[in-house]
Amino acid sequence: MRLSRYFLPTLKETPREAEIVSHRLMLRAGMIRQEAAGIYSWLPLGKRVLDKICTIIREEQDRSGAIEVLMPTLQPADLWIESGRYDAYGQEMLRITDRHDRPMLYGPTNEEMITAIFKSGVRSYKDLPLNLYHIQWKVRDEVRPRFGTMRSREFLMKDAYSFDLDAEAARRAYYRMFVAYLRTFSRMGLTSVPMKADTGPIGGDLSHEFIILADTGESEVFCDKAMLDLPIPSEDTDFSGDLADLVAPFTAPYAATDEMHDQAAFETAVPEERRVSARGIEVGHIFYFGTKYSAPMGAVVTGPDGKDVPVEMGSYGIGPSRLVPAIIEASHDDDGIIWPASVAPFDVGIINMRSGDEACNSACTSLEAQLQARGLDVLYDDTDARGGAKFAQMDLIGLPKQIIVGPKGLKNGEVEVKDRKTGERSLMSPDAAVNALA
Ligand code: ATP
Ligand code: MG
Numbered sequence: 001m002r003l004s005r006y007f008l009p010t011l012k013e014t015p016r017e018a019e020i021v022s023h024r025l026m027l028r029a030g031m032i033r034q035e036a037a038g039i040y041s042w043l044p045l046g047k048r049v050l051d052k053i054c055t056i057i058r059e060e061q062d063r064s065g066a067i068e069v070l071m072p073t074l075q076p077a078d079l080w081i082e083s084g085r086y087d088a089y090g091q092e093m094l095r096i097t098d099r100h101d102r103p104m105l106y107g108p109t110n111e112e113m114i115t116a117i118f119k120s121g122v123r124s125y126k127d128l129p130l131n132l133y134h135i136q137w138k139v140r141d142e143v144r145p146r147f148g149t150m151r152s153r154e155f156l157m158k159d160a161y162s163f164d165l166d167a168e169a170a171r172r173a174y175y176r177m178f179v180a181y182l183r184t185f186s187r188m189g190l191t192s193v194p195m196k197a198d199t200g201p202i203g204g205d206l207s208h209e210f211i212i213l214a215d216t217g218e219s220e221v222f223c224d225k226a227m228l229d230l231p232i233p234s235e236d237t238d239f240s241g242d243l244a245d246l247v248a249p250f251t252a253p254y255a256a257t258d259e260m261h262d263q264a265a266f267e268t269a270v271p272e273e274r275r276v277s278a279r280g281i282e283v284g285h286i287f288y289f290g291t292k293y294s295a296p297m298g299a300v301v302t303g304p305d306g307k308d309v310p311v312e313m314g315s316y317g318i319g320p321s322r323l324v325p326a327i328i329e330a331s332h333d334d335d336g337i338i339w340p341a342s343v344a345p346f347d348v349g350i351i352n353m354r355s356g357d358e359a360c361n362s363a364c365t366s367l368e369a370q371l372q373a374r375g376l377d378v379l380y381d382d383t384d385a386r387g388g389a390k391f392a393q394m395d396l397i398g399l400p401k402q403i404i405v406g407p408k409g410l411k412n413g414e415v416e417v418k419d420r421k422t423g424e425r426s427l428m429s430p431d432a433a434v435n436a437l438a
């Protein structure tokens, strides 16, 4: 991509309305634009990051055996009246009436709709286990939308729903998502901590929030420091087996959000030097809720004994549009964002220090072509802005690697390669630069 033809409306000034660093940087880097309170457009740079995040989520959902669907954003109120949640959900639900006076709503989540889909397509235990997911915009009319896309009113969610014959099979399904979540967040360069969360009236211990520790997080959390360095299950994990042994190391140490926290138990379980009490960002939430929706909605399967039973369900959410700022909270410096390679909007930025100069132009276009041929996404700053402005903008948008091409260096056959994270710079030939980066 040539910067001269791109749409990258970066800001020099720090926007006053933004309270936390990720919100400031997303606005400054031209990733998003606010359209109304808690409602954002995703501009090209932001859209690329969001897409990369969704790709990782998809790959890990698919690997775990979940199947992608796409449900609509608008839902008929009937479904929610059936489940009993229409009145209970309260003001976070954005209610709409269509031209025929039919009550509709903009979906805040999809348990009801997926249960209806399941009901119309599955009758027998032989079709289980089943896990259906989608990545779709949700609306919750948050009382206090804030921090940009961290808590917005319209936000993207990956929500998966598992269906099993009995509680034991549902536990296995829960563990599959548990492992998929660990892998998903780790691939984004994040240390996620699964923390015991409230299960509501159902009880049991199968509800975890996946939390990223950050001072700006809205949740108060408590855990054993040991939770922060556990090895993540590998790519070759056999998702057809029981994953209890892989999950156990993550559920053994103390880790709880404030709702579930028990200070006395915390102090008994964790020696003082390992006690972490911190703030965190909820980026995912997994939940086993049994027959809460299947029973009232009549979603039953016929078991091996010929008897019909309501299907056992769980739901599993991730917030991709919250992950973008969460990753920035975890990875930035005074100059801007530092993208982990896996979610970076482009892999490499090329800075032409003297656009118009024939040697500089041809070195840059050749670098661009070679890097692209090796499968890298390249943003080539071919504009005639000042060098200082180009450096500042490239640092702000946080691409992992930069190649700086100037007339002086080229005379010696050299370009400069800079690592955004370490700040390390090294001179080398353009060919060596291509080999170093691709
Ligand atoms: P919170 O406690 O932050 O309000 P929640 O518990 O209401 O979140 P869930 O119903 O568990 O959210 O939804 C699953 C995921 O969707 C969350 O873990 C989070 O990543 C994301 N999410 C929820 N609400 C928002 C929001 N307003 N803006 C952005 N992402 C959100
Ligand atoms: Mg909420």
Ligand code: MG
Residues within 6 Å of the ligand: 282
């Ligand atoms: Mg929550």
Ligand code: MG
Residues within 6 Å of the ligand: 209, 282, 284, 285
């Ligand atoms: Mg939650």
